[in-house]
Amino acid sequence: MPLSRSLPRRRRAPDLPARALAGLFAVAALAGCSSLESLNLVNVFAPYRVEVVQGNVVTKEQAARVVPGMTRTQVRDLLGSPLLTDLFHADRWDYVFTLYRQGQPLQRRAVVVFFEGDILKRIDAADLPSESEFITSIDPYRSRREVPTLALTEEQIKALPLPPRVAPAASAPEGANRSYPPLEPRG
Numbered sequence: 001m002p003l004s005r006s007l008p009r010r011r012r013a014p015d016l017p018a019r020a021l022a023g024l025f026a027v028a029a030l031a032g033c034s035s036l037e038s039l040n041l042v043n044v045f046a047p048y049r050v051e052v053v054q055g056n057v058v059t060k061e062q063a064a065r066v067v068p069g070m071t072r073t074q075v076r077d078l079l080g081s082p083l084l085t086d087l088f089h090a091d092r093w094d095y096v097f098t099l100y101r102q103g104q105p106l107q108r109r110a111v112v113v114f115f116e117g118d119i120l121k122r123i124d125a126a127d128l129p130s131e132s133e134f135i136t137s138i139d140p141y142r143s144r145r146e147v148p149t150l151a152l153t154e155e156q157i158k159a160l161p162l163p164p165r166v167a168p169a170a171s172a173p174e175g176a177n178r179s180y181p182p183l184e185p186r187g
Contacts, residue, residue: 048102053138055083055097058111059131063123066113070120075113082113091115099138107137 058079065078075093076082082093092114099107112124129137152160 051102052098052100054099056080056095056111057097057134058095058109058125058128059134060128061131063111063125063128066120066123068120068122072115072118072120075120079111079113091117091121 056079062079066075070078079095083096084094086092086094092112095111095113097107097109109128110126111128114121114124
């Protein structure tokens with residue numbers, strides 16, 4: 001019986017560079033796992049959330065037009081219907097505006113209007129934006145677009161060609177002159 005069959009074969013030990021490479025791979029894999037926690041993949045693949053806009057927008061220009069002494073109807077015409085009217089505080093109207101957009105801080109503004117009977121007493125409005133500031137604050141793309149000019153300057157008006165003069169058409173009678181017999185007999 002040959003000797004080679006009776007003895008078990010011994011495997012050759014891996015080389016030192018192969019062991020070092022396997023160790024480096026294991027360390028790199030473990031380091032990669034710890035960096036995934038800081039990446040927070042939950043926020044990267046978050047579902048879409050709808051923008052929530054609630055309330056009445058009151059700007060500086062609108063608030064400046066409201067003056068003490070106005071009636072409730074006049075205030076409602078200028079600012080719109082209030083978001084809150086309380087049965088226990090009938091002389092107080094609250095105009096509240098909130099805008100929640102994913103990834104942006106919550107925008108909240110409140111304007112409180114006080115009445116004595118049917119006459120406006122005062123308006124409490126904290127720092128309100130102007131209309132242009134409000135529009136830029138709600139612009140989701142924050143892009144600076146070229147604003148088109150809506151009126152021509154005097155030089156542009158003078159540069160326009162004059163329209164051709166058209167002679168007025170001769171007016172024709174609109175209908176035939178007819179005489180109709182009387183509807184009822186005279187007599």
